[in-house]
Amino acid sequence: MVLHITNDYSGSTVYMNLIRELDTLGLSQIVYNPVREQKRMGINSVDFKTARSEIIYRPILNYHVDRYLYPWKIKKILKDIQKQIDFSKVTFIHAHTWYSDGGVAYELSKRYGIPYIVTIRNTDLNLFQKKLKYVRPYGRKILEQAQKVILISAAYKERILAQNSLKPILSQLEEKIEIIPNGVDPFWIKNATEQRKVIKEPVKILYIGKFDSGKNILNLVKAICSLNNERIQCSLDLVGGGGQDEEEIMLYVHRYPEIFVYHGKIYDKTKLMKVMRSCDFFAMPSRNETFGLVYVEAMLQGLPILYTTGEGIDGFYTETIGEKVSTGSVEEIEEKLLTLIDNYNSYIIPTNDLLENHNWANIAAIYKRIYEESVK
Numbered sequence: 001m002v003l004h005i006t007n008d009y010s011g012s013t014v015y016m017n018l019i020r021e022l023d024t025l026g027l028s029q030i031v032y033n034p035v036r037e038q039k040r041m042g043i044n045s046v047d048f049k050t051a052r053s054e055i056i057y058r059p060i061l062n063y064h065v066d067r068y069l070y071p072w073k074i075k076k077i078l079k080d081i082q083k084q085i086d087f088s089k090v091t092f093i094h095a096h097t098w099y100s101d102g103g104v105a106y107e108l109s110k111r112y113g114i115p116y117i118v119t120i121r122n123t124d125l126n127l128f129q130k131k132l133k134y135v136r137p138y139g140r141k142i143l144e145q146a147q148k149v150i151l152i153s154a155a156y157k158e159r160i161l162a163q164n165s166l167k168p169i170l171s172q173l174e175e176k177i178e179i180i181p182n183g184v185d186p187f188w189i190k191n192a193t194e195q196r197k198v199i200k201e202p203v204k205i206l207y208i209g210k211f212d213s214g215k216n217i218l219n220l221v222k223a224i225c226s227l228n229n230e231r232i233q234c235s236l237d238l239v240g241g242g243g244q245d246e247e248e249i250m251l252y253v254h255r256y257p258e259i260f261v262y263h264g265k266i267y268d269k270t271k272l273m274k275v276m277r278s279c280d281f282f283a284m285p286s287r288n289e290t291f292g293l294v295y296v297e298a299m300l301q302g303l304p305i306l307y308t309t310g311e312g313i314d315g316f317y318t319e320t321i322g323e324k325v326s327t328g329s330v331e332e333i334e335e336k337l338l339t340l341i342d343n344y345n346s347y348i349i350p351t352n353d354l355l356e357n358h359n360w361a362n363i364a365a366i367y368k369r370i371y372e373e374s375v376k
Helices: 013-024 070-084 102-112 122-131 133-145 156-161 164-176 186-190 217-230 246-255 269-277 293-299 330-342 351-357 360-374
Strands: 002-005 029-034 054-058 092-095 116-120 148-151 177-179 203-209 234-240 260-264 281-283 305-308 322-325
Touching: 002 013, 013 029, 013 360, 029 070, 054 070, 070 102, 092 102, 092 360, 102 116, 102 133, 116 133, 116 360, 122 133, 122 156, 133 164, 148 156, 148 164, 156 164, 156 177, 164 177, 186 269, 203 217, 203 269, 203 293, 217 234, 217 246, 217 330, 234 269, 246 260, 281 293, 281 330, 293 305, 293 351, 305 330, 322 330
Parallel strands: 002 029, 002 092, 029 054, 092 116, 116 148, 148 177, 203 234, 203 281, 234 260, 281 305, 305 322
Antiparallel strands: none
């Protein structure tokens, strides 16, 4: 029996897709998801085929104390999870984040002797490890006792190995690291295309995601305006919304309707695919990004991409799949977009590799192997 500890299970379909594929492989699983809001209860439920599998949603967290007092949060989850689960039946634990989930897995392993692995994500590196210095010694203990350390982003390996707080365990840590990307929804696998349009003005650029500072969308919007004023005709299709920059983004949409096309949130994948195929490039110059499945989805529709050095998909592919920004400034984004346009026909989309590497069935098989090897 594998226990998944994941604070964000109901916040992303990534976990659900993995759990569902593991279920098809006959793996008994318990998913423990502590939540902050009652409305998250039941989200991303799975109709399990394997006996004894279940998802446990527990509304025990809040937006105040738990967010800022890390030790308190771990103790609260630890107390609750032991009431909900019979640990005599659990053989392995997968903590889906280093700090929030890994701390619980570490404590459970000490009490019950159950081996565990840890996945490192964006918030782990860019919030806990970077800003909360007092948790670093504890974070080192979590990784030291883990059987494996999973990185979703290849770019994170160099960053992890460069952490001063992890130097005492550097040699063993390097041996534990495995890079396993996220998969995409089967729809994008089934509807992949290598066709690319003949580029012409106005050049159509696409953004999909939240309208918040982490995605750096405001600088992207300003760069598009600057390009139109100075160099080339282009437009930006905007899919998504929400976030702290939404109000300012919508001001640009209303002020320049000839440049910005606002679609809102698109849940119909077929409709979203049509929007993708109508565009020439995908651009998301995120400041922080664990992986960014939308990059893969866009490439599977033939679009070269604008992405960020050291984040998300960076480091997975040696082919020239697009252009990278490092500072994410308006000026840099503008220059990189111009480079994309000028070199449109030189980009290589490794479609076959994308289909292989981001198929959830293949990814689930890798995880199942890791689980089984870790309990031998």
